[in-house]
Amino acid sequence: MKIDKPNMEIFLLNKGRYRGAVLDAGAMIKSMREAHDTGILETYALGETYIAAGLLTSMLKGKDRLALVFECGGPIKGINVEVSADGHVRGYLKNNPFPLDKPPESLNLSMLFGPGFLSVVKYLENSKQPFSGQVMITYGSVAK
Numbered sequence: 001m002k003i004d005k006p007n008m009e010i011f012l013l014n015k016g017r018y019r020g021a022v023l024d025a026g027a028m029i030k031s032m033r034e035a036h037d038t039g040i041l042e043t044y045a046l047g048e049t050y051i052a053a054g055l056l057t058s059m060l061k062g063k064d065r066l067a068l069v070f071e072c073g074g075p076i077k078g079i080n081v082e083v084s085a086d087g088h089v090r091g092y093l094k095n096n097p098f099p100l101d102k103p104p105e106s107l108n109l110s111m112l113f114g115p116g117f118l119s120v121v122k123y124l125e126n127s128k129q130p131f132s133g134q135v136m137i138t139y140g141s142v143a144k
Contacts (some may be wrong), residue, residue, distance in 0.1 A: 008087075010058045021058040025051045028089065039097055045076060045109055048142035053083040053091070060085035063125040072137060074108050074114025075099050078141075110140025 007024040027049030030037075031046040038046060053068050059068060062085055070079040075098040099110055121132040 021081040049081045053081045065123040067121040072113045072116025076112045102133040
């Protein structure tokens, strides 16, 4: 699916010192949910990652791409989402649906992520090697 430019607003603050982006992702999340046939929790987890990747398109140029890769020990197992500079977003859950013993009492995903790592990989247009970084998942949520 593709992020339409009218759905994203990029702005500068304090004479260009700070850059920000706002994304209206409702249609993108609806399309993602239908394509992957996800339940509420699966849509929430994958949707947060789609939105995070979508916001990062404002930092990409030309044919650059960026990937967010969650590898975790909880029922989610992992999330992969890739975005390109022209706004194309694609991704998947490693486990869909999540195997749960009982229905969750809230939308707190920390129990579903468990211990793990987030890798951010940037593929520059004319570069032979991607740039990557990795951090430990400490909050159990994409948004934090």
